[in-house]
Amino acid sequence: MKRIVLFVLTNLAVVVVLGIVASLLGVNRYLTANGLNLGALLVFAAIMGFGGAIISLLISKPVAKWSAGVQVIEQPRNQDEAWIVETVRRFANQAGIGMPEVGIFEGEPNAFATGAFKNSALVAVSTGLLQGMTREEVEAVIGHEVAHIANGDMVTMTLIQGVMNTFVVFLSRVISYAVDSFLSRGSDRSGPGIGYYVSTIVLDILLGFLAAIIVAWFSRQREFRADAGSAQLLGRKQPMINALARLGGMVPGELPKSIQAFGITSGVGKLFSTHPPIEERIARLQGA
Numbered sequence: 543m544k545r546i547v548l549f550v551l552t553n554l555a556v557v558v559v560l561g562i563v564a565s566l567l568g569v570n571r572y573l574t575a576n577g578l579n580l581g582a583l584l585v586f587a588a589i590m591g592f593g594g595a596i597i598s599l600l601i602s603k604p605v606a607k608w609s610a611g612v613q614v615i616e617q618p619r620n621q622d623e624a625w626i627v628e629t630v631r632r633f634a635n636q637a638g639i640g641m642p643e644v645g646i647f648e649g650e651p652n653a654f655a656t657g658a659f660k661n662s663a664l665v666a667v668s669t670g671l672l673q674g675m676t677r678e679e680v681e682a683v684i685g686h687e688v689a690h691i692a693n694g695d696m697v698t699m700t701l702i703q704g705v706m707n708t709f710v711v712f713l714s715r716v717i718s719y720a721v722d723s724f725l726s727r728g729s730d731r732s733g734p735g736i737g738y739y740v741s742t743i744v745l746d747i748l749l750g751f752l753a754a755i756i757v758a759w760f761s762r763q764r765e766f767r768a769d770a771g772s773a774q775l776l777g778r779k780q781p782m783i784n785a786l787a788r789l790g791g792m793v794p795g796e797l798p799k800s801i802q803a804f805g806i807t808s809g810v811g812k813l814f815s816t817h818p819p820i821e822e823r824i825a826r827l828q829g830a
Contacts, residue, residue: 578719583712591708599700603643603657603664610654612645612666622672629684630665633775637692639663651675651789655687656696663691679788682772682781689771695764702760706753714745754814761816766826779827786827790820 598605606612618624623646630644640661650670657663665687672680690696718741725737769786773779818826 587708587712590711592704595704599658606656610647612647614645633688655690678781679785682785685772685775686768689768710749718742762818
C-alpha cells in the first residue's frame, strides 16, 4: 500500500512542478490569455498520466492470467507442480513477501511475475521453460521472478510509466497550442485550430517514443537487480548464470504486451527492449 501512495504522490508532485515551472516562465499567463486553461490541462495530464496507469496496475493480475492463458495451481496434480509451488513458497518466505499465486501457461520458454501488491502477486512459468531447463535453472528463473515482486518492480514500472505519460500529455498540448497560436497569428478566430490537433498527434507519437526509451532503459536496470536477487535467494550465482546461458540458446516465448516487461527475457530492439542482452546479464552477474 505504501508503494501505491508513493506512486500517487510522485505523480501529483510531477503535476505540481510542471505547474510551478509554467507559471515562473510566464507560460501560464500566455496560454490563459490565448484561451488555453492550464489548470484544466494539468488535471487532464494527471488523469491521463497516472489514472489509467494505476487502473492497469490494479487489474494486471487477472489480465495476465487471461491474456497468457495461465492455469493457476490450486491443488498440485503431480510432483512437478508440487515442486514449483514449494519453490515459490520457499523463495517468498526468504524474501519476506506473501505467498504469490503460482501458475503454468502453454508456450515457449518464458516466465513472469505480476500483481499490484507484494503479498498477492502471481508467478507463472511456461511449459517450454519447464521442459527445456534443469530444475536448478528453473529454480533460478523462479527466484528472478520472486525478486521482481520483492523489489516492488510492478509498482515501480507503473510509476515510471505514469510520470512519462504525464510529461507527454502536458508537453505535447502546451507545445501544440504555442504552434497553433503562431500559425494563426493575426486571425480573429477563437479556440484551437487544425495546427493544434495535428501537432498534438505528432508530438504524442514523438514524445511517446522518447518516453518508451526511458521506460525501457529503467526496465533493463531492474532486470539486473532481479538477476542479482535470484542469486541471493539461491545463495550462489551459478544457477542464474546457467539459466541465462540456456535461455540464450532458446527461442523465447512471446508474452502479451501488458506483461512483456515482467518476463524473464525479451526479443525487441535494444533501445526499446525491456531486457538487457543475455551476454550483458551474465557478465554483470559474473562481475558482481
